[in-house]
Amino acid sequence: MNEIRAAALAQLSTGGPSAISLRAIARDMGLTAAALYRYYDSLESLTEDLCADRYRSMTRSVVAARDAQTDCVSRLRAMCLAYREWALSHPQEYALICGAPVLLTGDTPQEGPAVEKMEAAVDFTLAFLGPFAEAWAGRRTPPPALLPGVLESLDGVVVELLTDKLPPEGIVYFVNGWARLSGAITTEIFGHLRWAASDAEPLFRENLEDMLRQLTA
Amino acid sequence: MNEIRAAALAQLSTGGPSAISLRAIARDMGLTAAALYRYYDSLESLTEDLCADRYRSMTRSVVAARDAQTDCVSRLRAMCLAYREWALSHPQEYALICGAPVLLTGDTPQEGPAVEKMEAAVDFTLAFLGPFAEAWAGRRTPPPALLPGVLESLDGVVVELLTDKLPPEGIVYFVNGWARLSGAITTEIFGHLRWAASDAEPLFRENLEDMLRQLTA
DNA sequence: TTCACTTTGCCAACGCCGTTTACTTTGCCT
């Protein structure tokens, strides 16, 4: 399975998510395409397994950056920069991770590699929780009042994991900060900032410092 | 060509970007796949043409929302909400628009549907410029100082179109606000907020008001 | 009318792809 993943990763890195092909993987390994069905139900489950694997790799990078710092704000900054750095140096893998599932129905697979992929995504997000909660606790001024209905809309399963580390407003700011961070990186990786700058690192740093200013206000 | 686009759009809407198929389009139109090559060089150029078309449709929605308001901040708010609304009601088209090109080299096509797609994207972004510039001019307090090197990094071609409507700091905030806005919507559409909320509209409104607060600070 | 020419489409083929089915080989356990 590791060999399969390695071959699939090689194709992903060079040709993008759509270049992953069962037959090409089998060709690289000296096998027949049908042989791969001994290990995966379909190309989709192989892809989801690879996706979970890359998620875990990204998490390791970010956690390493976190553990190299001691101050909670420094940790957050290092994590965000490591996140962007990983995405920039593994753009096709990031495209796979962030690619559009656009799940139509509310289908929760409950089995197979899809659930592992979701768990890996949650683990990645939660790696930011500790430093964020610590920084939130050190705020000097109370945040602006929330719009009515925002707190009630937080009905996701993972929210329960946040309630004992963050107050309700903190959760909203964590989620929206998450959208801001991963959104900025996705926008850059997908090339939607190239009309403005060929190298978006200064823009990202400015964006990041703005986030941290708001967090510790 | 309109009939081709319509057939391609139907497939996109039901099956996502990867479901667009020359042969299926030809089947729907009672043609052979080879006949479509009289109108498009390849499936890729057809897809890019469709992408530009959907970009223009989205721009029309956002511009209509803008023109229904008079105050510049109300205009910005209405545009952002219309942007998200369009993406939510046309998720597969938005996935096509925001999908990962991950252009490896700095290839500027200079011809064909790819350049039309880029123009459509720029037009969409620039639709936000007028209200933003007006709101920026009405700021009450100066923005925080920029990090060194940020201004110099703005080397994109479109930046020239902004310089006569915005001061340098305003451009940086426009670009980063753009990343924040489109990033938040992309993150939601791609399902990366479902761990937090099944309906992310309240979170988006909170995010949006936070942006507008910063803009008019 | 007739000739040349462009437009528009079809047919057949090539090589890819995911997937399934049935069949073989290998090796291990009892």
Next chain:
DNA sequence: AGGCAAAGTAAACGGCGTTGGCAAAGTGAA
């Protein structure tokens, strides 16, 4: 020695993008 599961193969099916050659239909001028 017998049985059994694991692992791989060969062949086929249908779908895909793309190409090249050929036929029909329209167009416009001599």
